[in-house]
Each structure stands twice: as C-alpha cells, then as structure tokens.
Amino acid sequence: MKKHSSNILLIYTGGTIGMIKDFETGSLKNFNFDELLQHVPELNLLDCVIDTHSFETPIDSSNMNPDCWEQLVGIIENRYEEFDGFVILHGSDTMSYTASAVSFMLENLAKPVIFTGSQLPIGDLRTDAKENLITSIQLAALRENNEPVVKEVGLYFEYKLYRANRTTKINAEHFEAFASLNYPALAESGVYLAIEYRALLKVDTTRIFKTYTKMEDNVFVLKMFPGINQATIHHLFAAPNLKGLILETYGSGNLTTETWFLKALKKLIDKDIPIINVTQCSGGSVEMGNYETSVALKKMGVISGKDSTTEAAVTKLMFLLANRKQDVGFKEQFETSLRGEIS
Known part of the structure; x- marks a missing residue:
C-alpha cells in the first residue's frame, strides 16, 4: 500500500x-x-x-x-x-x-x-x-x-x-x-x-x-497577595457584568481567612457566579481542605481547578460559561477533564 x-x-x-x-x-x-x-x-x-x-x-x-x-x-x-x-x-x-x-x-x-x-x-x-x-x-x-x-x-x-x-x-x-x-x-x-x-x-x-465559537469574556483573574484590602475587593467584585472569577491562591489553594474577604466570595457564589481556585505556584495542585485556610472555600462551594494552569482555567471558564450543559452542575463540569487539562 x-x-x-x-x-x-x-x-x-x-x-x-x-x-x-x-x-x-x-x-x-x-x-x-x-x-x-x-x-x-x-x-x-x-x-x-x-x-x-x-x-x-x-x-x-x-x-x-x-x-x-x-x-x-x-x-x-x-x-x-x-x-x-x-x-x-x-x-x-x-x-x-x-x-x-x-x-x-x-x-x-x-x-x-x-x-x-x-x-x-x-x-x-x-x-x-x-x-x-x-x-x-x-x-x-x-x-x-x-x-x-x-x-x-x-x-x-x-x-x-x-x-x-x-x-x-x-x-x-x-x-x-x-x-x-x-x-x-x-x-x-x-x-x-x-x-x-x-x-x-x-x-x-x-x-x-x-x-464551538462562543466564549464568555466577562471573567477576571485575582492573584492573592499579602496586603490585599477590602476596598479594592469590594470594587472589583461589584463589576456589573461579572460572570466568573479565577482565584490564584497560595500553595495548595490557601488564602486569607479575613471575614470580610470570605463574605465577599460568598456573595458572588450566592449570585451563581462561579469561583475557580488555582494555585499561583508554577507546579502542583489545589487541594482544598488540607489546611484550615482553605476549609471555608470548600464549604461555600468554590470550585477546585486541581492541577490546571491559570491559562487553562481561564479559557475553560470562558468556554463553559458560554457552552455549559444545563443538565449537569457547573462545578461537576469544571472539575471534570474535558481535553486532558487536569489529572
């Protein structure tokens, strides 16, 4: 042949x-x-x-x-x-x-x-x-x-x-x-x-x-850093067309446990705005609940990006917001590997 x-x-x-x-x-x-x-x-x-x-x-x-x-x-x-x-x-x-x-x-x-x-x-x-x-x-x-x-x-x-x-x-x-x-x-x-x-x-x-050609671009990435303040967070989270948020957290998915910050996150989740947790480390995975500083995130429904890169998490969020399957929960869809992007 x-x-x-x-x-x-x-x-x-x-x-x-x-x-x-x-x-x-x-x-x-x-x-x-x-x-x-x-x-x-x-x-x-x-x-x-x-x-x-x-x-x-x-x-x-x-x-x-x-x-x-x-x-x-x-x-x-x-x-x-x-x-x-x-x-x-x-x-x-x-x-x-x-x-x-x-x-x-x-x-x-x-x-x-x-x-x-x-x-x-x-x-x-x-x-x-x-x-x-x-x-x-x-x-x-x-x-x-x-x-x-x-x-x-x-x-x-x-x-x-x-x-x-x-x-x-x-x-x-x-x-x-x-x-x-x-x-x-x-x-x-x-x-x-x-x-x-x-x-x-x-x-x-x-x-x-x-x-697929539709992507939802009303999302943003928030990189955690020591000293992030309440006024800035309230301003960012008040964006009128916000549809999704990527949190770049410390280590295996940790962030500040300040009450005002956790309340601001919960307010977004109550509006059905998905929040994705990815690590700002170059390698490794998010494992919410391993430390006290991420227990509250897991309880309120923050979605684990697992070992996704920020680039994959952002574009996957944009994709799913525009093309999600209505018969499956958003969290389940996001935490499922679609194209080999998570382990």
Whole structure:
C-alpha cells in the first residue's frame, strides 16, 4: 500500500516567527507566507504537502482575544476535511491562552493542531524559528497505520511537544520558553523524534468533530497577595457584568481567612457566579481542605481547578460559561477533564 503523504495547513496569526529583518532599514516586517519555502528550503525534505493561510492583518499576541480564537477555529472547521493536520504560528506571550482556548473549542478532535512560535525572527542568524517550524510540521504530518499519531492540540517549542492546555510561558528570553510542570511532554526532538505514547490523549475517532465559537469574556483573574484590602475587593467584585472569577491562591489553594474577604466570595457564589481556585505556584495542585485556610472555600462551594494552569482555567471558564450543559452542575463540569487539562 502506498504511504499517504500528509496535507498540512500552516496558519499564521502573527508573532515573531513570521517576521524577517529588512536589512536596509534594520526593522522587522512580516514576510509573505506564500514564499515560505524560499525562507525555509528545508521544508522540501518533509514528506508532506504544505499549504498556508495568513490572518489578513497579523496580530501581536498581546492583542489576542476571543474574536481571534473564533476566527482561528473557523479556519480549522472550514478546512478540517481537506487537511491531515494544522500548524498554527502564534506570538509566544499569549500562546498558552490561545492554545488552551482552542483545545476546548474543538471537540472530538482526531487530527493534530500544533501551536508554535519563536523567540527570534525567522531571518535572524541565531533564530529558533526554523527548528520550531520544521519539527512542528513534521509532528503534524506524523502518521502510523495511516492515522495521525497526535490527535489533540499541542504546543511545540525548543525540542518538546506539550499538551497545549498544560503549558505556561516561563521565560521571556531563553529559547526554552514554555513548561508543562504537571504533565509530561508528548514528544521530544533529538536525533530522532521520541514519542511518549502513554502521554498522548486517547481519542474516540468514531465521535463527530464539533466546534464551538462562543466564549464568555466577562471573567477576571485575582492573584492573592499579602496586603490585599477590602476596598479594592469590594470594587472589583461589584463589576456589573461579572460572570466568573479565577482565584490564584497560595500553595495548595490557601488564602486569607479575613471575614470580610470570605463574605465577599460568598456573595458572588450566592449570585451563581462561579469561583475557580488555582494555585499561583508554577507546579502542583489545589487541594482544598488540607489546611484550615482553605476549609471555608470548600464549604461555600468554590470550585477546585486541581492541577490546571491559570491559562487553562481561564479559557475553560470562558468556554463553559458560554457552552455549559444545563443538565449537569457547573462545578461537576469544571472539575471534570474535558481535553486532558487536569489529572
């Protein structure tokens, strides 16, 4: 049987990876992705056919928002049957947010959707862009028994492929910019591509692929810190359209036991505004009730984010607020793993 050559769609949203230096002016400019092979001729060595699609106006990742996520999901939905895999080029600063959001917005995904980017432009002498781009496409094209090896949303950076909704950006200067502290890498690139098969998301390919485009953005993240005061909290919690709150707490889910603060949280819960507890530590999990400082949260109905990243918790909250199943409690839905985002 003839080996199937994968068709890969490369989607450029914006970011450093899609820029090249104008040597006359020294400034960075976006290059035409239709001319991709001229800039990265090594792609000719890959056993796949690459097509490209660029956002009409490339977006700095600092300006990324749910409308852009909807646009991205729409592109994947419209061309899902046409391609075997998708590689999304994105600025690194908010890549974990977008990649997490897209993982929730794509249900029953049976093909690879891999995010990547770079710390240096593709035309820079010391760029990390070429390796990230080439290996991301190679991973998206990887097949065994005529099926994709990866069937989930991933994020590839500096020799490692991670589950996208397990990642967070940890460094603004090093090439090793991302980490997945609560879940192992799905693959590692060295002399050979080493796939961690046990870590890959198990997918029922008989289920129908479905996309969601609605996200509720009336949410905010409150990072706890010593000295947080009553006036500030009352002002924030009085936001008229607030639909959900993420608390970044200390350690395994602890925060101040000041009566005024606990009463302010209870007031939100009484309005059916869900409150999610995630740790502000880089790794680890929320375990409410382990210490006295989190017992009250558990009793009043604060939802455990378990070992979610803040990025996954925020985008999952936005997703569920807009697309929740009415016959299942919100707490139960949130504390259930939808796309492998919690252990």
